[in-house]
Amino acid sequence: MLTHVFRAALQWVCLLPLRVLLILVGLMVVPIALPFRRVQGPPQPFSQAAGEWLLVTLPDWAWLWSNDRDGAVGDRRGWWHLNAPFGLGAFHWFSMFWWLAIRNPANNPRFSPLFGCPVTECDYRYWGKAEVEDDPGAGGWRFLLATHRRTGRRYYGFYWVWQWSETRALVVQFGFKPEPSDFAEDYSGDMSRQWKGFTFEVNPIKAID
Known part of the structure; x- marks a missing residue:
């Protein structure tokens, strides 16, 4: 790792x-x-x-x-x-x-290969929790790697939510945004949905509900 x-x-x-x-x-x-x-x-x-x-x-x-x-x-x-x-x-x-x-x-x-991860073309693995959300009781961390089957390109993403009060949490997210559940979805009706972008966020007081 x-x-x-x-x-x-x-x-x-x-x-x-x-x-x-x-x-x-x-x-x-x-x-x-x-x-x-x-x-x-x-x-x-x-x-x-x-x-x-x-x-x-x-x-x-x-x-x-x-x-x-x-x-x-x-x-x-x-x-x-x-x-x-x-x-x-x-x-x-x-x-x-x-x-x-x-x-x-x-x-x-x-929607470009530089800043987008096409999940239907990738395999993935992750460390941490499969489901991490900025919702009450749904915090945790996840480090995910998606690998393009044809090119070998790697897409990394880290997501951490630490709830420190009933209504607020520290949220840290870096890299590409795929979640494990994204790889099980059917995108045949709209293939543009498969592209997961690159993001960054550090919010120590994010409201959760």
Whole structure:
């Protein structure tokens, strides 16, 4: 395991600065690109809210900072429509900026081999708990390695949740986001769902419920 920890640290040290750079550049690119946004496909009713969801994407030159799954107006359930800042709803310009540049920054690189792990093409193993969640009583740690069957590329991810009060927890996550349960899912209806991105988070006071 120690060898894999060393390899993981090396991978994260190489990818993290580039990931941070993409996020920072997105703060400038997204507001410039939003006036040129495009609507793709017909509207669909939100599954858990009143109103309709549209796939709104940025122009091709801003593809790295767009979101090919949820678009600029958030999730198809309508959660973002109900919870966007200041009650503005998902279709306000500021809400779209916040979704693309702050909440889900530089999202599309997860569909690339550099920043995305295609779980259907990988085998995996893990150390620690199979299920770790930022929910009450569901903490623990997991270190996961996914290996691409054809190329041998390794994708490392570490997730640790330590609940220190009834409503708060320390959450640490580095690397790629696959969970053991992801490898058992059927993605035939939407193969884009198989791509699990690269992330980093250190939150000592995350609210859990």
